[in-house]
Amino acid sequence: MKKFAVITDSCCDLTFASLQQYDLTMFPIRVIYKEKEYLDKIEISSEEMYSRLHEEVPTTSLPDLHYCENKVHELKEQGYTDFIIITVSSQLSGTLNALRILSEHFPDLNFHFFDSLTLGYPQGVIAMEAGKMAQSGASFEEVLARLEDVRKRTYGYIALDTLEYLKKGGRIGKVTATVGELIKLKPIISSNDDGVLYTYCKVRGKKQSFAKVKEIILSHLDKGKCSIWVLHGDALQGGTDLYEILKGHPNINHLSLEVVGPSMGVHTGPGVVGCAILEEF
Template identity: 30%
Template sequence: MTGQGQIGQAKFGVVTDGGLDAYAELKNSVPIAPFSVNFGSVSRRTHEISREDLLRELASNPEHPTSSQPTPQDWADAYRAAGTPEVLAVTISAGLSGSRNAAEQATQVMDGAKVTIHDSRTLSAAQAFQVHAAVTAAERGESLQTALEWMKAVEQETELYFTIETLEYLRRGGRIGRVQATLGGLLNLKPVITVDKASGTYTNLARVRSYRSAIEAIATQITARYGEGTPLRLGLLYGSEQADADALLKAVQARHPVVWAGVAGVNPVLNIHTGPRTVGIAAAPGAWPWER
């Protein structure tokens, strides 16, 4: 591929939304159209509430929080913050949020700036991988078309898996039926969830008896997807307990060489849907597509 190992003049800027869980080690520092977290009539942008504050609120506030997608104005602000005539916007899956619609509405007020919108069809750590691909292409002076190709390659080879300690927060947020939540709670079942590549929505892969078993089940899913011994890149995620991410990394390392692993806390807007204790991972094989 062209441009490998070279730094060129960026032809476009990259922006994304608050569906991103960013990694310090990846090229994830881009303008963001934020989501909001709402406790009753009190609304705070996700960058205005710390993870610690959110966990305290979840533990003590009788009102269950809701989330709001970025507004068209939020997206327009992000486009302008890119500071480039051409902008590539990477959104959380349209199957999970209306953020993409807001991003499209915002393009109507962007006189003189050309905006291309890319639906990541995922979220969180897997969205971070695609943003990294886009920014890498921009920094190397590659075309926007090349960036889209790299993101598509990353999308196709990356899987996102997560589990949660309780179904209560999905039930409160209306993301799961009451009967399902009650049944799962009675049986103390922990789901292993992924994002379906066709629909860009959540799908349940397994239900196991304990949280520890769910961590092992995620590692099993990864090996089934990529084959035992395949070198992997991993973006690990945790809610209230970083030790959960450490345990998941150890479970994967027992089956695969790990060429890169980053760890990030789940951002507040995603955490209100999973509940405090959650662990997840984005996995992809070997080197990045442009490094092969």
């Protein structure tokens, strides 16, 4: 059987513990400040990024290709010949294309690229499921054959506390942001089947925003068993409150509280609460 590795980029927001648990390799996105750039999660933590947001809003860029190339060399030396690379949506980042070009430096290895068509923890869910399948003895081909089904059953929603950071990142028009701020609209965003971010809905005020995320999760649970990852970005109380509300629900197979990472938090800003959902019915 081929010895294959599952790789994802740090937009996946998985912790090092989860990466290790599912035997996943991570390629870090670069978080760029005026004076220095950092490797996401390796050289800068969520806590540090959020603490510095009031001073400077950094930008993000493609993974450090030198780091990625060295990591592939390491895996090759360990006997890996085949690689499944699960990336942030190609509609939102050039990561997939950059890594595809990098793979051409290794003509003796076999790479398969899987576009998650999403970002953040939903991308991480897909990667974890791939890791689980590999650990259970599934072949390279079997994992690839099942990934599309996993993607179709994975959902993500995040409620923004402010539109400021999307505006600074050029993700929405300034007029839209200004009007939204004036009437205190809180957008809940998701990604569509084409891998593009869209506004799932808008609600007025923080309480309604929290209630809507809860309602969305419960609507999935009403249909059957799910695994739920509650997400927060510098909003521990909100994330904890949502986690406590959901705890003990009979249709939840897995429930955990996770933190939005630096490369995502740069664009969503602080005070966000959301979820990743894997339908398992």
